[in-house]
Amino acid sequence: MQDKTHFKEALSAPIFTTLSQVADQLDLEAYVIGGYVRDFFLDRGTHKDIDVVAIGSGIDLAKAVAKALPDRPKVSIFKTYGTAMIQHGDVQLEFVGARKESYTEDSRNPAVENGSLEDDQNRRDFTINALALGLNADRFGQLLDPFEGMQDLKDKLIRTPLDPEVTYSDDPLRMLRAIRFANQLNFKIQKESLEAITAQADRITIISKERVVEELNKILMTRKPSIGFGLLHKTGLLKHILPELLALEGIDEVEGQRHKDNFWHTLEVVDNISETTENLWLRWAALLHDIGKAPTKKFNKKQGWTFHGHEFVGSKMVYKLFKRLRMPLNDKMKFVQKMVRMSSRPIVLATEVTDSAVRRLIFDAGDHVDDLMTLCEADITTKNPKKFKRYHKNFQLVREKIVTVEEKDHVRNFQPPVSGEEIMQTFGLPPSKEIGIIKEAIKEAILDGVIPNEYEAAKAFMLEKGEALNLKPQ
Incomplete structure (x- = not known):
């Protein structure tokens, strides 16, 4: 990471020339701040979202920039928040005036007043998101880093600009964002910050379900979601968000017979499936595929631990969970339900691959039979290399049989030939x-x-x- 105070190369795109010229014409101080700057220093590719903060009216700056751009993009204004947005090609620019914020205990919506750049950087969630680059000609590309965010980037550390107790209490969504950034960037959360999240975990309940789910989705879409869900568990946030998942934790023993810890097994499954698919809803299916095991767990002297009907029970729980979290009660939910309900079918089938059983699997799974097979393959978490190889070989046989039977019988989504x-x-x-x-x-x-x-x-x-x-x- 470079150690200098000017980074004009970060602002080499033509849009920044326009921003600089317009800001000077309006005699407004303006800065690029947040994710664009952070990702430039992390070399994470071209960031398509650019946040611009003005010492004055961000809305006025947005209107003037839109007029100066050749495509004259529409300006979307959000007066309540004092922000404006422009879509310029594939780049989204968000403008805001520098501001101070103050919070009440029962809301994450702050009282806002005009402020300085320092005030605006103080209100940022993390030091690595408070980095700013000057846009005006006399400070173009100059780095402003009041909280040593650059050092935190080098140290791979998530740290709040101010007291973490205050930062997280003011806006509890930041607790989820800390975990999400740690997961996305493979950073660690500062010890004091992690302790503050743990101490205030119950405040996550004042955040809207939609915002919580937005962060969960981003965690699920990381390369290794178990890091994020492990932190949600460690800090106590998970019990307020997904108690059904937490209920899977623990190992019971009766008469010397034990079962696996289905919580940590589930996180392994999610990591496995994340290596093979970018489908968010299939990742949700992996996360929820065993939630029916907690309410169906029983001990039988002859059979040991059983979870009879957990797939059916789990699929019913998916609806309640989606409804509680205000997630879409549409085809996305039905897809997750189907995957959970059918999650054991190919496992049973793998022991004896008959044409009849494969036809029924194809008929019941329809267009999602490949997704179902992907889920079942991810569900193999045995540490025994011989078993691991054998299970995968069996599933490969099932996949081959699916292709053969489908070519011969055409039963995927079929309607009986006679109406x-x-x-x-x-x-x-x-x-x-x-x-x-x-x-x-x-x-x-x-x-x-x-x-x-x-x-x-x-x-x-x-x-x-x-x-x-x-x-x-x-």
Whole structure:
């Protein structure tokens, strides 16, 4: 990391020339601050979000910059927060006037007044996010680092500019952000800061569920989410956010028989799946795939520890959890439910890979059968190398069988070749239970391999089933 006070190369993009010229024309002090500056020093690629702070009106600066840009972008103004936003190509610029903030105990929404750059840097969550680069011509690229954020970048440390007790009490969302940044950047949280989070963990309850979930999603999308969830557990935040997950922790022993700790196993599964997919909702499925084990755990002298029906119970819990956290109750939730409900199916199937069982798996999983296999492969956390190799080999056989059976039988999202309307016409039936019985029988016959997934075979089977029900073709 370079040790100098000017970094004009950080502001080499044409947009910064415009920002500098307009700020000087308005006689406004202006600085780039926050994530863009931090990520420049961390060499994390081009940051598409640029935060600009003005000593004065950020909204006025935004309007003038928009007029000066060739594409004349629209300015979105948020008067409540005194901010403005511009979308310029693939870059999003957010403008704010420097401000001081003061908080009440029961809210993270501060009372705001105009302030200096120092005031604005004081209100930042972490030292590494308080780094600022001057935009005006006389200080273009000059670094302002009042809290030794550069040293914290070198030391890979998450630290608050002011007393962490005050910082986290004022805005408890910062506790989640500290953990998220530690996870994303592979940094450590300063000891005093971690202690302050632990002491005030219960204050996370005043934060809106939507903001909490936004941070959880970002933790889940890191390369190794177990770091973040481990910190959520260590600080006591997890019990206020995902008690269903925390309930999986611990190992019980009866008559010398123990079960694995399903909490730490779950975090391993999430790390495993994060190596193979960027699908957020599949990662959520990995996080929640075992939540039904806590309420279904029982000890049986003959079988030992059992978790009968935990997949079904878990899928029901997904709905309650999503609703409580105000997550989307739509196809995303249904996908997670399906993955949780079916999470053990391929494991059972891997012991005996029959065409019939594979057909049913493809039919039930539909377009998500590949996601389901990815989840089940991630669920292999055994430390026994022979078992690990054998389980993966078995799942590979299942994947190969899925391809073979699908090419031959085409049962993914299939509809029985004979429709209900044709059954009604064939036997002269009004809408009745017999139609459902025949349709179900055709579907089962195809899935069991009794007949191929073809119209003529299905029609012949329909006539046989009709005869068994004492129905006569018209």
